[in-house]
Amino acid sequence: MNIQRLGTTARYSDIVIHNGTAWIVEVPVTENADAATQTAEILASLDTLLSRAGSSRERLLSATIYLTDMADYDAMNAAWDAWLPAATAPSRACVQVAGLARPGWRVEIAVVAASARAD
Secondary structure (H helix, E strand, C coil): CCEEEEEECCCCEEEEEECCEEEEEECCCCCCCCHHHHHHHHHHHHHHHHHHCCCCHHHEEEEEEEECCHHHHHHHHHHHHHHCCCCCCCEEEEEECCCCCCCCCCEEEEEEEECCCCC
16 A cells, blocks of 8 residues: 655655545644644644545544643643534543643644545
8 A cells, every 4th residue: 555645844744644544743833822822723734734635623533632731731622622523523642741842832733534535
């Protein structure tokens, strides 16, 4: 089976698709914004990337959310809950990390989704 890589750079691909499954990791656009803003930015970007992968938020299989401060958990969840359609919740983990790649990032989200793209 083929592996499709979309938006590939020397370090990462925006999307990797294999066997009808898409893997995507997204980070905020705005450094030093609050967690609600950063989460909303990430979710808007995920909509675009999921569509590009032949998928959507309704087809999420799992999500891992990284927070630099668990005090941001409620703000992140408010954005997440408003974005996610009813009865489509993926399996999910939310963990606190010591830091992310940029000091002002408070949130990073990795998702796995069912994709309609053929291998």
